[in-house]
Amino acid sequence: MNVVWNVFLLFLNRRKPFFLICLFHLSTGAVEGTVVTAVTANDVDTNPALTYSFAEGGNPDSAFSIDRFSGHVAVAKPLDREARKSYLLRVQASDSAHVALTSLTVTVTDENDNPPVFDRVAYEVALPELTNSATMVIRVNASDADAGDGARIRYSLSGGGPAAKGFRMDELTGIVRANRSLVSLDSPDVHLVVKATDSGRPPLSTVAALRIHVTDTGSNTPRFTQEEYRVHVKEDAMRGTTIHQLMPSDSENGNIEMSIISGNEDGSFYIL
Numbered sequence: 001m002n003v004v005w006n007v008f009l010l011f012l013n014r015r016k017p018f019f020l021i022c023l024f025h026l027s028t029g030a031v032e033g034t035v036v037t038a039v040t041a042n043d044v045d046t047n048p049a050l051t052y053s054f055a056e057g058g059n060p061d062s063a064f065s066i067d068r069f070s071g072h073v074a075v076a077k078p079l080d081r082e083a084r085k086s087y088l089l090r091v092q093a094s095d096s097a098h099v100a101l102t103s104l105t106v107t108v109t110d111e112n113d114n115p116p117v118f119d120r121v122a123y124e125v126a127l128p129e130l131t132n133s134a135t136m137v138i139r140v141n142a143s144d145a146d147a148g149d150g151a152r153i154r155y156s157l158s159g160g161g162p163a164a165k166g167f168r169m170d171e172l173t174g175i176v177r178a179n180r181s182l183v184s185l186d187s188p189d190v191h192l193v194v195k196a197t198d199s200g201r202p203p204l205s206t207v208a209a210l211r212i213h214v215t216d217t218g219s220n221t222p223r224f225t226q227e228e229y230r231v232h233v234k235e236d237a238m239r240g241t242t243i244h245q246l247m248p249s250d251s252e253n254g255n256i257e258m259s260i261i262s263g264n265e266d267g268s269f270y271i272l
Contacts (some may be wrong), residue, residue: 004064030075033042036064039071041093041100050093055101057092064106065089073104079106112150112200116142122209123194123205127178137167137176142196150200150235155208159193165190167212176210189212222256243269 005263050069054064073089081167089104108259118140125138144151157169157176159198167190168179176194190212197205224246231244248256 030079031075031104036073036075036106037104037106038134039066039073039091039093039102041071041102050095052091052093055090055092056114058092060087060089063087064089066260068205079108080265081110081147082114084108095129104193110147110150112146112202112204114145115204115206116144116153116198117206118142118194118196118208120208123213126212126215129188131178132135132257133178133179133180137178138175138195138210138261140174140208140210142174142206144197144198146200148200150198150204152199153196154199156195157192159191164192166190166191169194190214224248246271 002130004220039052041052049069052066053068054066061077061084063075063077063079066073071091071093073091085108087106087108089106091102091104093100093102114123119142120140123138123140127137128134140155142153142155154171155169155174156171157164157167166177166179169176174196175193192210192212194210195205195207195209197203199242201238208264225248229246233243237243237262245256248258260269260271264270
């Protein structure tokens with residue numbers, strides 16, 4: 001007698017899948033759809049196939065998406081390092097019976113997308129004309145919201161025509177100094193442009209206006225056009241008669257006071 005045994009193998013899904021912890025870096029400029037990585041879980045059991053998803057609360061700001069079957073994690077919206085520097089994602093893999101969790105840290109690297117910004121739109125300063133060379137005129141300051149090279153700023157000076165040669169700027173500190181005596185300037189107002197440029201790629205820059213007003217200190221001594229004047233006056237000239245008008249020169253100051261210091265002991269003459 002022959003006996004036939006039918007043997008049925010019952011598959012038991014007894015083991016849960018497992019992940020490795022992942023860490024990735026992503027540029028601020030990554031566009032929507034950019035694949036960050038593909039998460040992969042292993043399962044000793046052969047069936048059913050694994051599916052992937054974000055755990056509850058595991059996708060901050062809904063900034064990323066994940067393909068259910070391939071595990072590809074991609075950018076779902078524009079990223080801005082200035083708003084958020086990193087994301088801690090929680091990904092889960094399921095074989096219908098078991099769920100495995102893993103963490104995926106995405107660090108957003110900076111892209112040079114912010115130009116420097118001066119703390120003022122325009123600067124203005126007044127200096128006496130006798131200011132010595134090397135005297136600090138003003139210090140300008142700019143900041144940059146980027147990080148790394150994008151936040152390293154260098155300063156430069158332009159504009160102002162020939163008068164600009166009277167000033168120099170420290171490219172690291174933003175300090176503007178007089179380059180020579182200001183008496184030699186042709187105009188009391190010097191209009192310059194200060195520029196701040198970051199060290200990112202590509203470098204970005206911004207400018208601000210700088211007006212330097214050189215104030216008059218009356219440093220020039222008034223001079224008469226002649227060393228000696230000879231004037232004739234009638235003996236019957238009435239009191240108040242003008243006998244001569246003196247016009248001393250002063251290229252800087254029109255307010256000149258004159259007085260008689262000798263030769264008028266009897267008070268016969270006076271100056272208006």
